[in-house]
Amino acid sequence: MKNIAPLAITMGDASGIGPEIVVKTLAAGDERAVVFGSHAVMSDAARRLDRSLTVRRIDRPQDAWFERGSIEVIEATRLTELPPVGVANAAAGQASFDTVVAAIAAAKAGAVSGIVTAPINKEAMGMAGIGYPGHTEILGHYGGAKRVAMMLANDEIRTVLVTIHTSLRNAIEQADFDAQMSAVRLAHEGGKALGIAAPRVAVAGLNPHAGEGGLFGDEEIHIIRPAIEAARAEGIDASGPWPGDTVYMQARQGRFDVVVAQYHDQGLIPVKYLGLEKGVNITLGLPFVRTSPDHGTAFDIAGQGIADHASLQTALAYAHRLVAAATGINEPESIV
Incomplete structure (x- = not known):
């Protein structure tokens, strides 16, 4: 996979468990993935979980080092302060939308090989005046697809x-x-x-x-x-x-x-x-790979450090394999 552009991981709704599960997934430093989100939000999540982690801000995916103990973030929001944790709010809704749009642009330009999205909250996006009912519709519109469909798999x-x-x-x-x-x-x-x-x-x-x-x-x-x-x-x-x-x-x-x-x-x-920890959402019909975990923002446990990141790990594994199959650089591996 070394010759393939890294994956993009969007941080999801900053008031939910998205930043936490992204940090837990990338903490080992073994994934070729960069975060599209807020440096401040991701730094806060890292401090809550592991003070030894470094959150490094980069401008482009190709600037990533993928060092163990380091998480690399492309600033893709307009957040000026940390949003409240555990409640739907317009600032987090707007930020989650902005990160997805930025990741889509990077995927269409070939700067990233695919997108893995952490959970967003439809109510929060509605509070920000964003009319899309979910990730799939955003991806379909900005991704330029004639028609998209959700595949849920475990x-x-x-x-x-x-x-x-x-x-x-x-x-x-x-x-x-x-x-x-x-x-x-x-x-x-x-x-x-x-x-x-x-x-x-x-x-x-x-x-x-x-x-x-x-x-x-x-x-x-x-x-x-x-x-x-x-x-x-x-x-x-x-x-x-x-x-x-x-x-x-x-x-x-x-x-x-x-x-x-x-x-x-x-x-x-x-x-x-x-089991939510086993499920992954794959968007079909796009000109690039997109997967996501099969659960929501879990406001009730946000900020407590107890969110399970297994589904995001599964989504990342699916994305890597789909990219390998699509590019032909590695032989496609059946996911069963």
Whole structure:
């Protein structure tokens, strides 16, 4: 990986656990990653956890030394003072947004090989007047992607969402033929990026029992099944629609490689139930790699030094492997 640009890690919401888990992840000095955030915030987090750590401010990713005991930060915020810990506030919301936008610009310029994002808080961004509902939408807009999708993955299952951050009522309306095709294609591409040569994509139904032949709804008949057939005509190993309450069980048993979920909770509940420390969020459809831990800002424990950084470590490992597969510098390693 020495010939590949370093990864960018955004610090997340400065009032949450983001800075803490970033420090814990980078403290060993074994990762080729630089922090996009606030030098003051990261220095404060480092002092709280380990006074022997040095937080070094750099101007460009290529200026990083990656020395053990040193964390290198690119100033990407307009913070003038440390925001309060453990509460949503506009200053932290604006700063978290600014760090993501700066990291995206660096990724598009090739200065970093990919982005790993620490958690942000939607309420805090709203307080700052930022209208994006989450990371995925910010990445899609500033990353220049025509369409993006979330893949949530852990050691046992992987899922891609047809619709993301919207109400259930809107999700039903948005889960049209084009949305189905996009999600299935991205699930196929995402599986291949993870080292699966011919991903088996299972598409979950929208209604109970996948509509029960139209008895509980006909979206499966008129929208989802035609999309599956069209995807199969493109050479994608897609099947379904499968009942949403059993398809993940079958995926855990090894029948499917990726499950396409119709809406947010249908896909995220199974992944998160298996443990937040194991899950990682991968954004598909971007011109660069992006991963993140599968949890939020945890304001209730922020600043206490007890946050678990395992999910961020997992996200970083996924990012390294995806970059290696995308660049071809190293042989892609299957992540299972």
